[in-house]
Amino acid sequence: MENGMDTAQNSSPLSSLIFMGTGCSSAVPNAMCLIQSSDPPCPVCPQSLSIPPDQNPNYRGNTSLLIDYCQSDGKHNYILIDVGKTFREAVLRWFTFHKIPRVDSVILTHEHADAILGLDDIRAIQPFSPTNDINPTPIYLTQDSMDSVAVKFPYLVQKKLKEGQVIRRVAQLDWKIIESDHEKPFIASGLQFFPLPVMHGEDYVALGFLFGQKSKVAYISDVSHFIPATEAVISKSGGGQLDLLILDTLYKTSSHNTHFCFPQTLDAVKRICPKRALLIGMTHEFDHHKDNAYLTEWSKREGIVVQLAHDGLRIPIVL
Known part of the structure; x- marks a missing residue:
């Protein structure tokens, strides 16, 4: 995978996928493991x-x-999915390593x-x-996400200053509302995405995204179970075989009420049957x-190539 996907298509402009983060909400290392000893360690x-x-x-x-x-004219656009609590750290580590000069648009799951607490750091x-x-x-x-962001970051949503309010330097963001419907795609920085x-969790809908024409990629970072219509769109027996599935897996052995864990993830990979899968969200x-x-x-054994992804991993791909 690291050496490229669909190399027969190398006459087309080469894009790439770069994993800015592959961990859970609390990230890894787990702070408690460093400040309190455990038995076994x-x-x-x-x-x-x-x-x-980086090693x-x-x-x-x-x-x-x-x-x-990379568009047909050779121009590169940089599209970021999610800006969580470790966004600034990822910029310092991986934007510099991979020579990423900017972000052209952001998509939130x-x-x-x-997924969102790095929004303030976009100004950097x-x-x-x-x-x-x-x-x-x-x-x-x-x-729904917009309503929540407006409460958490009112100064990033505010359209104009109130009378007497002093200008402060904050991230300048243009909010674009999308729908939770795979039949209603949108275009971000020239690339089409299907929600x-x-x-x-049983009470909450998050979004994954399907993108790419020459190589079909599905990115699903936060899932406890699939809505049937969504699974149909990305499964080999439904919408056609994915070239790459990027999928949530939180715990190795136990279960969780809001995330896939390892056994569920592998079961889902077998049902969806992509050409290849990379796992993210690990504790x-x-x-x-x-x-x-x-x-x-x-x-x-299963005939599907599956591996854990890691932070900084760059996958060349033709989209």
């Missing part, structure tokens, strides 16, 4: 104290994907902290203007090297 989290993050695939920020979309990657006289970054989100509504229960060794054997 955690085999994953203490590595963060001795191994640089440690078990160091995981909040789930986030950057799409480096939902309005939980691990926008041109400096003490009067906020810059082009705003488009932010695509549902109306994929999924259940994130510190997962050891990247050991669990990918297990998944290598699983992949041989």
